Amino acid sequence: MDKLLIQGGVPLAGEVVISGAKNAALPILCASLLSSETLNLTNLPHLNDVSTMLRLIAQMGVGVTLEGADGLSLDSRSITQPLAPYDMVKTMRASILVLGPLLARCGEAKVSLPGGCAIGARPVDQHIKGLQAMGADIRVENGYVIARASRLKGARIVTDMVTVTGTENLMMAATLAEGETIIENAAREPEVVDLANCLSAMGAQISGAGSGVIRIQGVERLHGATHSIMPDRIETGTYLCAAAATGGEVRLTRTSSAYLDVVIDKLLDAGCDIDIERDAITLKAPPRLKAVSLRTAPYPAFPTDMQAQFMALNCAAEGSAIIRETIFENRFMHAVELIRLGADIRIDGSNAVVTGVPHLNGATVMATDLRASASLVIAGLAAQGETLIERIYHLDRGYERIEEKLSRLGARVRRVP
Ligand SMILES: CC(=O)N[C@H]1[C@@H](OP(=O)(O)OP(=O)(O)OC[C@H]2O[C@@H](n3ccc(=O)[nH]c3=O)[C@H](O)[C@@H]2O)O[C@H](CO)[C@@H](O)[C@@H]1O
Numbered sequence: 065m066d067k068l069l070i071q072g073g074v075p076l077a078g079e080v081v082i083s084g085a086k087n088a089a090l091p092i093l094c095a096s097l098l099s100s101e102t103l104n105l106t107n108l109p110h111l112n113d114v115s116t117m118l119r120l121i122a123q124m125g126v127g128v129t130l131e132g133a134d135g136l137s138l139d140s141r142s143i144t145q146p147l148a149p150y151d152m153v154k155t156m157r158a159s160i161l162v163l164g165p166l167l168a169r170c171g172e173a174k175v176s177l178p179g180g181c182a183i184g185a186r187p188v189d190q191h192i193k194g195l196q197a198m199g200a201d202i203r204v205e206n207g208y209v210i211a212r213a214s215r216l217k218g219a220r221i222v223t224d225m226v227t228v229t230g231t232e233n234l235m236m237a238a239t240l241a242e243g244e245t246i247i248e249n250a251a252r253e254p255e256v257v258d259l260a261n262c263l264s265a266m267g268a269q270i271s272g273a274g275s276g277v278i279r280i281q282g283v284e285r286l287h288g289a290t291h292s293i294m295p296d297r298i299e300t301g302t303y304l305c306a307a308a309a310t311g312g313e314v315r316l317t318r319t320s321s322a323y324l325d326v327v328i329d330k331l332l333d334a335g336c337d338i339d340i341e342r343d344a345i346t347l348k349a350p351p352r353l354k355a356v357s358l359r360t361a362p363y364p365a366f367p368t369d370m371q372a373q374f375m376a377l378n379c380a381a382e383g384s385a386i387i388r389e390t391i392f393e394n395r396f397m398h399a400v401e402l403i404r405l406g407a408d409i410r411i412d413g414s415n416a417v418v419t420g421v422p423h424l425n426g427a428t429v430m431a432t433d434l435r436a437s438a439s440l441v442i443a444g445l446a447a448q449g450e451t452l453i454e455r456i457y458h459l460d461r462g463y464e465r466i467e468e469k470l471s472r473l474g475a476r477v478r479r480v481p
């Protein structure tokens with residue numbers, strides 16, 4: 065199993081290109097199942113989750129042709145088996161996103177309950193409840209969601225909580241349903257909007273994406289389209305944090321600050337200088353960061369996927385801060401590993417109190433999930449001495465060529481067996 069070896073203490077400097085967003089690419093790959101015509105995508109990130117999703121839809125019969133450095137064409141003219149087997153979905157939460165499209169297009173689906181980051185129980189009851197409201201007959205048996213519907217019918221769905229993939233699954237299913245579907249309490253995440261833009265380019269009738277109420281007027285069929293995946297706001301935020309933690313100065317290109325308002329505000333509060341261009345962001349760190357408190361919540365509030373990285377920032381900042389996680393019940397697993405690097409963190413339920421220490425010291429630590437891994441990379445880059453991060457396969461799920469991008473910024477980091 066690969067590990068990452070980091071010699072810390074080098075301020076990051078230079079420019080790095082941000083990749084397409086994992087959490088937009090994954091639902092959009094599933095959207096290809098909705099049409100028998102070709103979907104062409106660009107700015108697709110090279111990530112293990114993307115490869116897993118491509119393998120999953122390919123075994124259903126989708127023809128996948130790579131085009132250029134980051135392009136792809138998907139030919140779903142025949143779906144031979146509407147099945148997502150356990151072995152292919154156990155590593156990835158987003159695999160549940162094939163359920164809505166398969167049911168809408170094929171009238172049946174058998175999808176294993178998904179795996180993914182162990183940051184909470186993460187049930188899929190809202191996905192199931194919404195599809196049932198649209199007339200699907202669904203049972204959960206032997207770890208599989210087994211669903212049938214002759215043709216889904218439009219419905220008014222109010223989800224119990226804001227769910228990102230739940231909103232995406234129901235929105236995709238509704239594009240081919242008979243009549244209008246209204247999703248209330250919908251997720252407003254930018255990745256939901258990117259998916260809606262792709263579906264609209266395929267001929268779907270969607271309004272309200274990006275607000276709490278999405279309306280979808282079902283159509284008979286969707287057609288082919290071309291779509292460019294939005295930049296990854298979480299990868300962007302992660303590199304901003306890495307620059308901030310190391311006292312560096314970096315310029316991130318092919319990205320946008322548009323979806324990062326709260327993250328950028330927190331970095332300003334921490335004392336960073338930030339310059340925003342149309343498709344680039346430059347951050348210059350202060351000599352020492354100030355600790356910043358935050359509370360995660362659905363978009364447009366502070367993203368849970370940036371919580372771990374900010375905990376790493378606070379570890380060697382001046383003062384103390386409270387981090388409150390409200391989305392997932394088990395998303396502080398990085399704290400014990402950060403403590404191994406010398407951090408002062410106290411966990412009390414969904415709150416973590418971080419008191420800045422003068423500096424962190426390198427140690428061997430274990431990555432437990434994707435963003436926890438990112439926080440350990442940030443802490444390792446900022447720490448004095450050598451940090452060895454074990455189980456970095458989590459990082460490869462969501463960060464494209466991370467050691468290459470960091471090395472380009474001057475970091476002393478390499479992958480070791
Ligand atoms: C592939 C993808 O886009 N993943 C993102 C997506 O995950 P994901 O879509 O899985 O997260 P959700 O928004 O669904 O989860 C929010 C909360 O609702 C709960 N819940 C959700 C659905 C359901 O049917 N029942 C239920 O109880 C979850 O356990 C969690 O506590 O949004 C999360 C929250 O921004 C991000 O951290 C993930 O990176």
Ligand SMILES: C=C(OP(=O)(O)O)C(=O)O
Pocket residue numbers: 087156157158180181183369434435462
């Ligand atoms: C939690 C994440 O991913 P997933 O939902 O795919 O587990 C993430 O991207 O931080």
